[in-house]
Amino acid sequence: MNDNTAYSQLVTLFAEVSRLESALELLDWDSQTKMPSKGGPYRAEQIEILTRIIHQRRTDPSIGRLLSQAEDHASSTEHSDVIMTNLHRWRQDYEREVKVPAELASKLAETAARAKDAWLEARKENSFAIFEPLFREILDLTLTKAEALGYEEEPYDALLDAYEPGSRTRDVAHLFSRLREDLTELFQDIVKKRDTAEACPILPPGPYGVAEQSAFIQDIATALGYNFQSGRMDESAHPFSIQLSPGDVRITIAHDESDFTKALLAGIHETGHALYSLGLPAEHFGTPMGQYVSLGVHESQSRLFENFIGRSLPFWEFALPIARQYFPQLAAFTPHDMARYVSHVCPDCIRVHADELTYNMHIMVRFEIELGLTRRELNVKDVPAAWNERMQEFLNITPPSDSDGALQDIHWSLGAIGYFPTYTLGNVYAAQLYNALIKDLGAQDEHFRAGDFKPFLDWNRRFVHSKGRQFDPPELISQATGELPNAQYLVDALKQKMALLL
Structure with missing residues (x-):
């Protein structure tokens, strides 16, 4: 041969x-x-x-x-x-x-x-007790898998590596520790300034019909570049995107008739994921050159669309007239009102509803719990109490129920232990990529106001999507931005946005 x-x-x-x-x-x-x-x-x-x-x-x-x-x-x-x-x-x-x-x-x-x-x-x-026995089975099997894979320092390294190749627990813990300090300081500064700032707009009351929400989100997803001949949008308990083939990438959302922005932001987020999948080289589907490099990089694409487009003032100057066609109660709301509403910093028990700043605290809560579980320092039955304790410590809120606390995410039921850190890594990558994009293309405000997201998408197609698994995540980010991943870009981006919208 x-x-x-x-x-x-x-x-x-x-x-x-x-x-x-x-x-x-x-x-x-x-x-x-x-x-x-x-x-x-x-x-x-x-x-x-x-x-x-x-x-x-x-x-x-x-x-x-x-x-x-x-x-x-x-x-x-x-x-x-x-x-x-x-x-x-x-x-x-x-x-x-x-x-x-x-x-x-x-x-x-x-x-x-x-x-x-x-x-x-x-x-x-x-009732967490219903889930507890199977979660215990999942944890035991996952740790057996970690032992089979092998690791240098601790089992979590083997699990994390499956989602973010090359990442190590100690490095993530260090990053999270420094980031938590910066974000806590920023959060406290916002709280102090809020006393003298104009109150955050209150969204006009619903109901916001499910059919109308779906139609609006499809309009926005199409404008962002998602082709519904290559995908579809459905309802699920937990929003997600999934690639079945080069020409079949689907997204799901979860509607809330009291607040259409929850489904909208989830839809924009999943559209970002889907566009990455659709941007991978179709001719290499089934080989590494046709696959995404890591979940952190995948998350960077969804966060670029959700946070840097969907929560921006120029986007709402484009999108609000469309939204009013479906939701007449928004007639008196301004684009600035909408941008402030979707960017308002306010701790929430639910991760997928969290603002840009406190979202990362949610990830740190889960990271610490997963470490406790994989180190056998925390029992599965004690997860709800540990969850509530850390939510109180990190965000000064306590979930009112298990469903709003330790049961809110699907990941552990899927055996995806070691997955959560990739969400914050994605935020870090996204901020750095956006900074590089602006340096290359200039400010995108006028494009966003006009509903023109093609330059934004094309830049990411060139520097991220087309590369498949050619580079490890740090090298991919370095190739695109000129330097290794640096969390300061995320902190600076949050400071800049809060100064504009507070």
């Missing part, structure tokens, strides 16, 4: 795996949007079987042999960046995945499917 054939066979093999993974994603999308509640047990079995098949395909010994043959050839001849990136990432993925036994991978998937149903019931009944 010659070496070009070895590489071609790898491309074919992983193309087939990507189709199976798309089918698995479709099962998950359906379970969160359309599946009747009694379909859960059978769906869990489907997910377990398909996960096992995918794991077997991805860890087959033939992959190791084909990789070695292709790598030997690549080391002695000149190859394109695409081939070198694919070989490098395939090797990384293969060596990681072969460490996890197939039965463990499938058991985790099956347990997560059951845990998601338990989480939905627990939220409905406002």
Whole structure:
């Protein structure tokens, strides 16, 4: 077998795996949007079987042999960046995945499917106790997986690395500690100034109809660049985006008839995710060059759209006339009112409703709890109490219920322990990317006022989307901005916005 054939066979093999993974994603999308509640047990079995098949395909010994043959050839001849990136990432993925036994991978998937149903019931009944047994199973299996993967310092390193390659717990903890100091100082300064500032506008009372909200959000998503011939928007308990193929990237939202901005900002956020997925090189779908580099970078794209567009005054100068067509009660509201309303700093129990500044405190709460769990310093049954204690310490609020506290996020039911830090990393990356974008293109205010978001999207397509997994996150950010990730850009961006809108 010659070496070009070895590489071609790898491309074919992983193309087939990507189709199976798309089918698995479709099962998950359906379970969160359309599946009747009694379909859960059978769906869990489907997910377990398909996960096992995918794991077997991805860890087959033939992959190791084909990789070695292709790598030997690549080391002695000149190859394109695409081939070198694919070989490098395939090797990384293969060596990681072969460490996890197939039965463990499938058991985790099956347990997560059951845990998601338990989480939905627990939220409905406002009872963490309903979710607790399956969360304990998830934690035990996840820590077993961490041991199989191996780590240098602590289990959380292995889990974090799956979502943000190369990140380490100690580095994230240091970043969060410094960032918390800066954000707390900024928050306290805002509270002091608020006493002499004009009161934040109060949104006119609803109801804001669900059908009208959906139509408005689709208008905005289309303006931002999302093509509904390549996607759709549905309702789910927890908003998300999902890629099923290069031409099928879907988003979901959750409506609130008392406040349309909650669904709108979630829709803009998920549109940012979807545009990243749609911007990945379609010709490389199924290979690393057609995949996103990390969840932190993925989050940077959603945060760029949500915070730097959706919470800006120029955006509302464009969007408010459209909103009034659906919601006549906004007739007396001004673009400045809307920008101040969606940017108002006010601690909230719910992460997805949090303002830009305090949002990061929510992530720090979850990070500390996850560390306690993975270090076996915190018992699962004590999570609600630990949650409330940290919310009081970090944000001076206590959730009124489990549903508004430790049950609000879907992530733990999915087995996604180690995921949460990527949200704040995404905020850090987003602020730095936006600063670089402005240096390259100039201020975007006039474009946003005109509803022209193409230059903004094109810049991100050039520096982020088109790169696939060619670079690790720090190098990708450095290539795009000229320096390694720096949280000061986030602090400075928040200070600038608060000074304008307070």
